Amino acid sequence: MVFQSSLKNCLQLSCILRTPKAGFRSSSGGLIIQSVSNDVYQNLAVEDWIHDHMNLENRQVLFLWRNSPAVVIGRHQNPWQECNLRLLRQKNIKLARRRSGGGTVYHDLGNINLTFFTTRKKYERMENLKLVVKALKALRPQLDVHVTDRYDILLDRQYKISGTAAKLGRTTAYHHCTLLCNADKFVLSSVLKSPYKGLKSNATPSVPASVKNLFEEDPSLTCEMLLDAIAEEYAIQHQIDHQITLINPADETVLPGINNKTKELQNWDWVYGKTPKFSVSTCFNIAYKDSVIDVKIDMDVKHGRIEGCNIDLPDQWLPLALCSELVKSLTGSKFCPNETTTLATTLLRVCPQDDDMHSRWNLLCENMIMLM
Ligand SMILES: Nc1ncnc2c1ncn2[C@@H]1O[C@H](COP(=O)(O)OC(=O)CCCC[C@@H]2CCSS2)[C@@H](O)[C@H]1O
Numbered sequence: 001m002v003f004q005s006s007l008k009n010c011l012q013l014s015c016i017l018r019t020p021k022a023g024f025r026s027s028s029g030g031l032i033i034q035s036v037s038n039d040v041y042q043n044l045a046v047e048d049w050i051h052d053h054m055n056l057e058n059r060q061v062l063f064l065w066r067n068s069p070a071v072v073i074g075r076h077q078n079p080w081q082e083c084n085l086r087l088l089r090q091k092n093i094k095l096a097r098r099r100s101g102g103g104t105v106y107h108d109l110g111n112i113n114l115t116f117f118t119t120r121k122k123y124e125r126m127e128n129l130k131l132v133v134k135a136l137k138a139l140r141p142q143l144d145v146h147v148t149d150r151y152d153i154l155l156d157r158q159y160k161i162s163g164t165a166a167k168l169g170r171t172t173a174y175h176h177c178t179l180l181c182n183a184d185k186f187v188l189s190s191v192l193k194s195p196y197k198g199l200k201s202n203a204t205p206s207v208p209a210s211v212k213n214l215f216e217e218d219p220s221l222t223c224e225m226l227l228d229a230i231a232e233e234y235a236i237q238h239q240i241d242h243q244i245t246l247i248n249p250a251d252e253t254v255l256p257g258i259n260n261k262t263k264e265l266q267n268w269d270w271v272y273g274k275t276p277k278f279s280v281s282t283c284f285n286i287a288y289k290d291s292v293i294d295v296k297i298d299m300d301v302k303h304g305r306i307e308g309c310n311i312d313l314p315d316q317w318l319p320l321a322l323c324s325e326l327v328k329s330l331t332g333s334k335f336c337p338n339e340t341t342t343l344a345t346t347l348l349r350v351c352p353q354d355d356d357m358h359s360r361w362n363l364l365c366e367n368m369i370m371l372m
Helices: 003-019 040-053 085-091 125-139 184-193 222-240 259-268 320-330 337-348 355-370
Strands: 027-035 060-067 070-073 094-097 105-107 111-119 143-149 153-155 159-162 164-168 171-180 198-201 245-248 280-289 291-302 305-312
Touching: 003 280, 027 040, 027 222, 027 259, 040 111, 040 159, 040 171, 040 291, 060 070, 060 222, 085 094, 085 184, 094 291, 105 111, 105 337, 111 125, 111 222, 125 143, 125 153, 125 222, 143 198, 280 355, 291 355, 305 320, 320 337, 320 355
Parallel strands: 027 060, 027 245, 070 094
Antiparallel strands: 060 111, 070 105, 111 171, 143 153, 153 159, 159 171, 164 171, 198 280, 280 291, 291 305
């Protein structure tokens, strides 16, 4: 039953989307769509698709979506500076770079995302956020929620429950925001901590805040209730049916070209390679046999690739020639543990057949990889 109605709605949407200038009078004013996917890349691709293909002149669109665990960085941010990439890999949490600016947020199924699409002229973040606040108040009048001048929504005057970002195109625009209902706050705070100390960059830094889930204020609230309340308020304000059209972001028949957009968003060159140039200066100790040596590393990273590298360690510990080989092959390679592991393994073959040397080499490379 649910499947049938969603399919029907998608076909209807397809018709609307494919005839962008047709101006369907029946649904002019607004359209509410919800993704059936929890994949962050697919959902960000839907945003791109609507932004690139839909005529928003006579119809504004509200897109509702939720993701399985993911960290979403802003367009001009540095993931090494914003989060703990090793923890992300360990916990299987995806990392995505969105097209809009602003800071880094954590998503899971306890977090709702709302995207308000309009023409560039009608783009109005404050109005959208007031709509969300109104929906929350309609659901639970006792909630103390308000919008700040930086477009966060705060609960009880101090806890952030929603963060905002936006993308302004030539003719169309979108404003998207999060809403924390019941996200894992422990994971949120642990993944949004960078282990780096000596990282220098001009990338946009995030603005950390104390966050709270709406569920903590009222345990009877669920994401579904919040989504419904927001859709209801949007429908009232746009004088449209309170009907949510389900959309499958993998369906090329409805959204032609969407899968390429998804792939682009998953690509290393987009997620990491778009990072503004940065440098890392750090040191670590290697304990080997009875001694501990100090290693100092300096690296310049451009487009996510090592542009310059200096490894400073005692001469007698590793032959200078070997160290230069490492520097040489690191230069131009991705600042990424997988690539460095491959490179270190390849280089090991040119290393003298000496167990002691191999152990030292492995220790140095392991520590270098840990930095990435
Ligand atoms: N899910 C979520 N919601 C609200 N606030 C969060 C969330 N995750 C983390 N944070 C807090 O916000 C700051 C970063 O705040 P900052 O103001 O720097 O950045 C933002 O708010 C960006 C919002 C982007 C919204 C998009 C909508 C769809 S895709 S992502 C972070 O350090 C945490 O303290």
